[in-house]
Structure formats: structure tokens, C-alpha cells
Amino acid sequence: MDPIIDWQISRHDIKSRGQYLLETGKWADCHFLVGQEPNHQMLAGHKLILAMASPVFEAMFYGGLAEKNDPIPILDLDPSAFKSLLEYIYTDKISINSVDKACELCYGAKKYMLPHVVEQCITFLWSDLCPKNVCRAYEFAKLFEEPRLMEKCLQIMCTKTLDVIQDSNFEDVELSTIVTILDQAVLNIDSELNLFWAINKYAEKHGLCVSRSSETNQQNIDQDSNSSPQSPIDVDIEAPPSNNLPQRNSTTGLVNNEQAGAVMVPVANAVRQQELPTIRDAIRRVRFLSLTPQQFADGPARTNLLTQSEAFAILMNISTSNSCYPMPEGFTTNKSPRNAFSESSSSPVPGPSGVSTTHRPGVSGPSPSGIFPQHVPPPQPAPLPTKSFPAPVPAPIPPAHPESVESPFFSDYLEEIRNNDSNYDRKYYCRRIMRQQTECLNTSVLDCSLTFIVDRSVCITGIEVPTQVQGSTIVGNDRYSELLYAHLLDAHGSRLTYTHCNQRVQFNSMLEISFDRPVFIQRNKMYKIGVVFNKVGWYPVSQSVTKVNCDNVGFTFCVGSQSESVRDNFIRTIVFTYTRDGIVYP
Template identity: 45%
Template sequence: MGLPCDWQISKQKIAHRGRYLLETGQWSDCKFIVGQEPQQQILEGHKLFLAMSSPVFEAMFYGSMAEKTDPIPIRDVQPEAFKTLLEYIYTDKVDLGSFELACELCYCAKKYMLPYLVEECTKFLWSDLTPNKACRAYEFAKLFEEPVLMDKCLQIIYTKTHEVLNDPSWEEVELGTILTLFDFDELKIDSEIELFAAIERWAKAECNRKSLNPTDSKSLRSVIGNVLSKIRFLTLTPQQFAECTGKSLLSVDEAYAILSNISSSSSNIPMPEGFSTNPRHRRKSPRSFGMNGRSSQKFGAVNPTNVTNSLCSWPGFNTTLYPSTSLNHPSFFNCELDRPESDSSWSYSTAIESNARKEPGSSSSYNNLPTVLVEGGIRDGPKYYCLRSMGQQTDCLNSGVLDCSVTFSVDKNICVIGVQVPTQVACEANPLARSADGTYTEILYAHLLDSEGSRLTYTHFTTKATTGTLVEIGFNRPVFIQKHKIYRVGVVFNKAGLYPMGDCVQRMTCDTVFFSFGVGNSADSIRDGLIRSIVFTYH
């Protein structure tokens, strides 16, 4: 059945006519294939409508480097968000409906330079802020440099901390957000026990995401970076510390040293290296309460027997080896733990959990144990760059927004920490890159998606770049990549100018890791050559 004639007569406003064209597709002259399989959808549009609303669409359809692909791939946007973007362009109205849609649409609106739509999205996010959404909204606001939204999110985080920590969404936040929260001098918590329990819960969830053992203390410590250094253990009482959850995050030695310092301010046993010695409560109140309503005033001394009994509940503590040890008994720190010479990732907890033991009194030094953790939770080891060899180079003029992506898989489990992309070409045809010192300000966005199109990590990156080089983009957090699975890395260039691209080698070996690019997608264009290198680490 054909479309009705004279339909314009019944449409009083341009918004009504625009909606009709959008819904029927009449006179459409462009198509977009939006999202990732299996949620991918083909949507129709009208070049004139799109170009008169967005300078990015104007460059795409009427610029010197007009898009020739049909349908035009839009891989980094979800179909629902792109539909809502089109609705706004055609009707000047937007129905956000959900917090998730507002976040996706705001990204889309920024990508296509629709500032009024960005404003609508941020207003909706402000009005819909609750403790279970505050951390995600903060991460979104930080990524897209929305300072007002960031401030509102932080206000909720430190005034409703208890609700934030106990909501299921806490397990999905980024490590950087946790570090920010734990740096606050004031939080709405009863005691540091809440932070300690929350980071253990998050660590177990992160281990599950990375296919690590969530019951293994070494795995848990590997994902939390230096978060434990932010917890103010000295604000707890001995009984609070002994009863708190989170025990799997500490070794017996660390637990004993902390408890000793909690129990006596004149303890001759130092706090574990890197742990906080701040005794100040985060709440400005004359009295705060910890677990079960007990006062969290710090005791000056404690019965040594009670200390030993409390420590017995910590994993790995051997009551046979230390039957009645007191606070000052030397046998706690004179027990040498067996270290397998072939295991470079050995740690205190490894030896304790395997019940490695020797007779008390034998000499031992813990100063030479290997470091197994670094900032951000990445294990020690060199950084590798899988640099893709490029064939014949072609220079492409970016007149607004230039996006590129490439799929890849590896034959070993690795941790991806960033990518490298080329900077602009220095030549007479590129006046934007012809500064006196060959530098310019580069503006980039990058993300990493799984095979389902779900975003694993991302970053908004601005730096002073030098023409004719490569620039490294670090993701907001490292991502554990499983072998033989397909992932997609994408980069959006937001700076006008000439960029070098070309066909890149699809199979590369870096150290002992074999990379395959363009897997599962034969439609990757020559633009994927803009992603020159995958930056990673592995063991």
C-alpha cells in the first residue's frame, strides 16, 4: 500500500512534517548501519535535514571528503541512541526515558556536535541522579568534561556514601572512581570497615570479569592497585578490625602489623609499607559508631590473648605454629616462608595460603620479596607495542570528525592498556599542522568493545602532539583480553587536518603474542590503518 497523497496538508508544523519523513522514510537519500551485531540496525535519513543540524553531517555529505559508503557504518553508537538523535534533529523533541539512554545520547550528540542536545542530556542526568547512578554519572561526566555534572555526582557520593557502597552498581564502577572516593576527607560512613568491605566486594567482581579466581588473595590484590593505602585502619578499634570483612585482601603479616598499631600508638612494629597512618575519622562528629553500634574510639591497649584469638580468624594464620603468641613475641616476624625459586609472582599470601612454614626463630628478611603489584593493578612487566606494518600510505583530510576501528584477537591472555595512532602529516597542504615547532593540540576519543559491542573501557584524550609521529592513548583502565576472543578498538579524531592511513598487515607477532586484525569483519576499511599499535602487557 503506497503512501498517502497530499500528506503535507494535515501537518501544521515543520516538526510534524519532519516526523512523518523520519517514520516513513519518504525521499530518504542516505542509510546508516548502526551498532554491532547482533543488535545492528539499518536506519534511513535525509542528507539535508542532517546537514542543516550538524556540521559533522554537513562535512560527511557535502564536504570535500564526502562519505561514499552506503550504508554508512556507525559502530560506536547504539541503535536506540541514534534513533533518538534523529528524532531530535527532525522534530526538535527528545524523549530520554532512562539514565542509560541519556548517557549514550550525550556521547552521540557530542560526536555530531549538537550542543543543545548535549545540554538536554546533562539536565536529565542532573535531575535523575541517585546513589545507584552517581558513580557511573561521575565517570561519564569526567570523560566528557562536564564539570557541573561531576560536582553534583561527587556531592551525592560523599553525602550518601553508605547507599553508594551498598548498591549492586558499586561492583561495576571504575578503579579510578574508587580511588577518588577513598581520597575524600569526609564521607557518610560509620567507619572504614565499610570501605574495606566494599573494596573486597568490588575486587571479587573484577576478578570474575577477568576470569581470575575471586577466592585467591593474590588475584584480589592484583586488581585493586593501591586502594588499600587509602583506608584509614588506625581509626578502627581492635575488635572492629578483627570482626570486619575484607580479610582475604590482607596477608597475616599485614593484618598483625595493622592490629598492633591499632592497639598501641607506641607499637614497635611499623605499619605495612604504603598503608595509611592517618588516624583521623572521615566524619566531623564527636563520636561515630562502627559495626553493631560500637563506639569507634581508639583504645590505647588491648589484651594480647584477644589479639591472637582475633588473628586466628584470618585466612592462613596457623594456630599450631603460633599457639599463644603475644603482641611482642618475636616468632611472628622470625618465621621464614618458603619461596619457590621458579615462581616470580610469589607473595606473602601465596606462601601463607600454601601453609609453607619453618620453625620459629629461624632468620628471615622480607625486604627482598618481589613486587607483584603496580599502580592500577597491573602486574610488573614490560609494556609491549604491537606495531602494525603499513603498506602504501594515503593521506586523508579530516574536516570534522574522523572515526576508525579494527577488530582483533590474540593467542594469549593479555592486558590491553592503550593504543597508538599517527599524528597529522606536516606539509603545505595541511596549514593546521604547520606551527613553528611542528606541534598542535590533538583531540581524540578511544574505546575498546567486546564481541557483543559492549564498551569495556574508553578515554577522552587531549595532548600536545608533534606532526609525523605516533601518539599513545592510555585507556581509563586496563582491560583483560581473553585469547581467541574477538574485540574491537575504535578511535575518533576530532581535529581537522591531514592524517596518514593505509592498508596494514593483518597478522603480527609481538614478543610471543600473535595478533590477528580484521577478524570476523571483512568490511573494515582502509581507515583501520589509523590504529597503528595495540599497547599491552602480559605474563
């Protein structure tokens, strides 16, 4: 008996047989080129096995116009993550040994609609959270709309802040995560200097500093200037992180739009480039006014994260409560220490070279030359340290950006509706008026987006999109299987909610899609809806008006630059309500 020919005999279950096919590539009828050059890999697969596990693979191989390319490029997944997906499909095994692996695997599982793998990834992240990986896990939870995981991560950030910001991995987090930490009212730190030096270290690693030698006024921060090799490099610190900053494919949502069956879509790249948080957004959130004049003069004032005029104005505001110098524009005026987890605010805080920046009361050090007065008012004595620690107070979970905050006005407004309108939870349909309808053919993936603003705060619950136009080749069958993905973004490009749709629908009709959760949006703020159709076929297109009024709510469509609204007429209706029942704020 030839063991190579009769390999089936020694394998007694479907898992071991699937493992053999996966490892050997025997009978493979498709191939995938996975990853980016020069680290891409060629992996073999079997269409039937893949389609049995994933509706995306089913559409890719057995749809109306099945994928003809071989190999099929998959550029947005790491080869190891795609191998793990194949291992699950062929053998039911799920191998997760790190947070990075869990995030990458979960991205692929969401893309190819493998919900069991997604659940296992989330479970692993819950069990492995620690200060070393909590920022990475938070970014993952924010991207994939896992509010409970976001809350858990943020609690760790607040209760173990020093461990989080002093870990080497903190230098590789997204700036939006740093801004989220700085937005918290309660953190486990000794003083704001802990936060400032962490930001300073981050900025130095990524070249996000301003040269004071080139400063003539505050507006120069936003301008590029020429510098010789001998002079300090002037960097636009108002710019978002460049491509060499930590930007992981598995957390950006970048995919190959020409790949048939792709479910995940680009996340408003043009908006992201314009609206990403900058290092300045982080600096402006540091509560400098909670420091003593000596701490500020010997620490933040000596760095390149503040211009001379900013440093001088901040020092004047620290030194006196009625300074004639206003705080620099955008900087917080909050004077309250947020180190509520420790009663001691006089513990030494190491500076950039490890030197303590806490000094004895009444002893002043040298001031930076040419910036500050020589006579700096001495700091007030700090309270004596105590060994008692109050119970941790969980910080409120902030939304991705300020416009999704539930304001007191909105709460009062909802209460008024409840008291005066028994139908306050009714849904409303803002339907766009369509003209000059024609048809277009989707050959693989059809990506659409629509920007809009409203003149009254509402809750967006879903959208309506048109279904395919019935062709002559399918007469007698009035339904087909639609496959699409939709999401709602804010002006910063952060995803507020999303949904997948995989169901049989009627031709020549409208399909209502409900988002995973309603989202409260503020008036006069720009938002963006994105939809990607993954089903091959003909769809109706037309022109539409830019303004629609519905139940006293005015919608304005296609706002911002022209590139932000692409094939906007595929999004026919925005569904909204005034109730907050069911809303889960991130």
C-alpha cells in the same frame, strides 16, 4: 485522495513531516548499521537533513571525499541513543528518561556536534542526581569535562556516602570512582568498615581477591600461580578491571576510527591497560589505623583482600603506636576518622554476613588462626552517640589523578611570578624542529598522538598542528574548512581537557588550537596529546627531534612505549604559560 500518496496534506508543520520521513524511511538516501552484534539495527536517513543539523554529517556526506559505504557502520553508539539523535535532528524533540540514556545521548551529541542536545543532557543529570545514580553521573561528568557537575556529584558522594556505597549500582562503578571517594577527607560513614565491606563486595563480584594459601611473600601478589580445581583461585589483584567489569562504550570513548567524520577518538587504550586503578589502589586508601584491634581482627583480617603479612603488620600498627612492623608499602598511615558528619563512631557496622563488627570494650573475640597473637589489646571505649549533626562540609574536588593537584609549592611559585613579572600570563610556544618533510593523504580519519614530559611545572593551553597542503585541483582557493578534535591525557589515560575545531583555515600554514581550559601539569610526569583529523586531504609529515628547550622549560617527546606516540609529527607545537588564571580544576 490517497492518504498514503498525499501524506503531506495532513501534516501542517516541518516537525510532523520530518517525523513521517524518519518513521517511514521515505526518500532515504543513506543507511546506518548501529550497535554491536547481535543487537545492531539498520536505520535509514536523509543526507541533506542530517547535514543541516551536524557539521560532522556535512563532512561525511558532502566533504572532499564523501562517504561511499552504505550502510555506514556506527559501532560505538547504542541504537536507542542514535534513534534519539535522529529524532532531535528531524523533529527537535529530545527524549531523556534516565541517567544512562542521558549519558549515551550526550556522547553521541558530542560526537556529531549537537551542542543543544548536550546542554539538555547536562540539565537532566543535574535534576535527577541521587545516591543511586550519582557515581554514573560523576563518571560521565569526568569524561566530558563538566567540572560543576563533577563537584555536585562529589558533594552527594560525601554527604550521602552510606546510601551510595550500599546501593546495588555501586558494584558496577569504575574503580577510579571508588578511589576518588576513598581520597576524600570527609565522608558520611560510621567507620572505615563501611568502606571496606563495600570494596570487599565489589571485589567478590568481580573476582578480585588474593588467595592466602599461595602467599609466600608480598611480591607474590603481582604474579600468576597455578591452582587446581579444588584450591582457591589466585587472582592478580594488582591487575586493572578485566573486560567483564563495568566498561560502558558510552563512557570509554571507543569509536570506529575508519568511520568518516568521527570526532571522538580512542582514549589511550594502551595507557589505560597499564595505568588503570586496581582494587589494591582502593584497599590501600582505607584508613585501617582508625579501627580498633578487635574491629580489624574480626573484619578485614578475615577477608582475602589482605595477605597474611599485610594483615599482621596492620594489626601491629593498630595495637601500638611504635610497632616494629612497618605498614605495608603503599597503605595509608592516616589514623583520623573521616566520619565528620556524625559524632558517633561506635555504631554497629554490618560485616559481610550482616553481623555487627562493633564490640563492647574489653571483650575480645577469636583471632584468625595462625595470623595474630592470641592476646589482643582491648579497644578504648568509644564516645557516646550524639544526636547533633554539624553542617555538611563540602569536600574538595580532587583532580582525575594526583599530578594535577595544585600544590602549595605551585601556589607560591605563581605568586612569586605575579610579584616579579608583569608579563607572567604570556604564552610560550615550544615548537618542535622538523626535518625531511613529505606528504600523506587522509582518506577518512587520521589519528595522531604525542607523549611528552617537562622538567618544570607549567600550564598547557593548546597546540599547533599543520594545515593541509594545497593541491592542484583547488588552485585559486587558499582556504578550506578544517574539522578536528584534540585532547590532553595524563599517564593514567584520563582526559584532562579537550577541544573541537571546525573553522576555515589557510592551506600550507599552522593552526593554533586552544583547549577548553588550561591544565597545570607537573614536571617529570608523562602526558599525552591526541589529535584526530576528520577532513580528507593531503597533510605534511616530517621527522622531528625528541628534545626542545623553550624559555628554560625542557620538553622531551615520544616517551614511554612506541605504541603510545602515533604519527606524533602532526603535533608541531605545545603552547604553555605560567599563569593559572582561567584554570578550572576538576
